[in-house]
Amino acid sequence: MAFFSKLKERMFKSSAKIDAGLDAIVAEPAPKPGLIGRLLAPTEAQRRALDDAMLEELEDLLIAADMGVETAQRVIANIAEGHLGKRVSVEEVKRLLMAEVVRIMEPVARPLPIYAKTPQVVLVVGVNGSGKTTTIGKLASQFRAAGKNVVIAAGDTFRAAAVEQLQVWGQRAGVPVLTAPEGSDPASLAYDAMTKAQADGADLLMIDTAGRLQNRADLMEELSKIVRVIRKKDPDAPHNVLLVLDATTGQNAVQQVKVFQELAAVSGLVMTKLDGTAKGGVLVSLADRFGLPIHAIGVGEQIDDLAPFDPEEFAAALVGLDL
Numbered sequence: 001m002a003f004f005s006k007l008k009e010r011m012f013k014s015s016a017k018i019d020a021g022l023d024a025i026v027a028e029p030a031p032k033p034g035l036i037g038r039l040l041a042p043t044e045a046q047r048r049a050l051d052d053a054m055l056e057e058l059e060d061l062l063i064a065a066d067m068g069v070e071t072a073q074r075v076i077a078n079i080a081e082g083h084l085g086k087r088v089s090v091e092e093v094k095r096l097l098m099a100e101v102v103r104i105m106e107p108v109a110r111p112l113p114i115y116a117k118t119p120q121v122v123l124v125v126g127v128n129g130s131g132k133t134t135t136i137g138k139l140a141s142q143f144r145a146a147g148k149n150v151v152i153a154a155g156d157t158f159r160a161a162a163v164e165q166l167q168v169w170g171q172r173a174g175v176p177v178l179t180a181p182e183g184s185d186p187a188s189l190a191y192d193a194m195t196k197a198q199a200d201g202a203d204l205l206m207i208d209t210a211g212r213l214q215n216r217a218d219l220m221e222e223l224s225k226i227v228r229v230i231r232k233k234d235p236d237a238p239h240n241v242l243l244v245l246d247a248t249t250g251q252n253a254v255q256q257v258k259v260f261q262e263l264a265a266v267s268g269l270v271m272t273k274l275d276g277t278a279k280g281g282v283l284v285s286l287a288d289r290f291g292l293p294i295h296a297i298g299v300g301e302q303i304d305d306l307a308p309f310d311p312e313e314f315a316a317a318l319v320g321l322d323l
């Protein structure tokens with residue numbers, strides 16, 4: 001429980017955009033203390049009829065939180081149904097919004113599936129800087145803590161700094177990191193990693209990959225070659241293709257999902273940097289558009305700052321409600 005309150009405190013810490021905006025949209029100024037003012041209960045004075053103008057303002061608020069136009073429109077249409085013309089308070093609008101967000105997010109909130117067959121291979125993809133290395137380190141630490149035997153392969157062989165970073169995370173998590181000489185073929189490293197993981201009886205093999213989108217054809221070839229070679233060892237591998245996305249990029253994440261779905265068979269998402277961003281609404285839009293499982297969220301730079309995705313917690317933090 002303590003963990004979740006910490007989580008909620010962290011998510012969107014820098015700006016509860018929706019929260020702040022709602023007061024301005026819904027709550028009317030308190031009436032002057034005349035006869036009518038005295039007759040009206042104080043809470044009643046804070047209500048406003050849910051009309052088209054308010055719905056439009058609400059929609060703008062959702063779009064500003066990076067929910068995307070289509071998703072925002074759908075959410076607003078659902079809220080309008082059954083509530084149009086009714087007098088609502090800020091709290092009620094928050095609850096309505098939260099319910100809509102939870103409805104969209106619930107089907108995609110799924111932890112990384114664990115398969116009986118080992119080694120389970122997790123290919124980790126995403127643009128540079130999205131938080132791949134950090135997420136691999138955090139996941140490795142969680143699986144280690146759960147008693148799993150984990151191996152990491154530093155597949156971004158063209159960037160020495162990336163490999164070093166992964167080694168640091170491997171040390172923190174207490175997990176071996178396989179590396180290859182700078183500039184060598186990532187597929188060959190992946191093959192060696194697969195061989196080692198099988199020989200060691202590892203439960204989980206996580207393969208980091210390059211995130212250079214500048215040359216998509218090259219990256220596609222690199223990723224498909226990795227998949228081809230590991231399939232020589234296990235025709236079902238990789239069992240997961242995890243796309244790591246950075247929440248601070250907002251609607252850009254939608255484009256990244258599209259691109260990476262073309263490059264690899266993305267099976268699930270991790271959204272990093274949800275701490276301190278006002279753009280986390282993009283997660284709602286991703287769930288609505290793609291329906292890909294959201295396995296975890298990153299809420300900080302430390303090793304234990306990776307949390308399972310909890311739709312209620314997320315929705316409450318997004319609209320600024322206490323659970």
Ligand SMILES: Nc1nc2c(ncn2[C@@H]2O[C@H](COP(=O)(O)OP(=O)(O)OP(=O)(O)O)[C@@H](O)[C@H]2O)c(=O)[nH]1
Pocket residue numbers: 126127128129130131132133134135156162165211272273274275297298299300301305
């Ligand atoms: N606040 C915050 N920072 C994060 C989170 N996840 C990663 N970061 C930071 O984001 C930066 C990039 O993370 P990396 O894990 O190096 O990203 P990468 O995708 O491996 O990037 P390359 O190494 O460039 O390929 C680092 O400074 C991390 O500390 C998170 O959940 N919250």
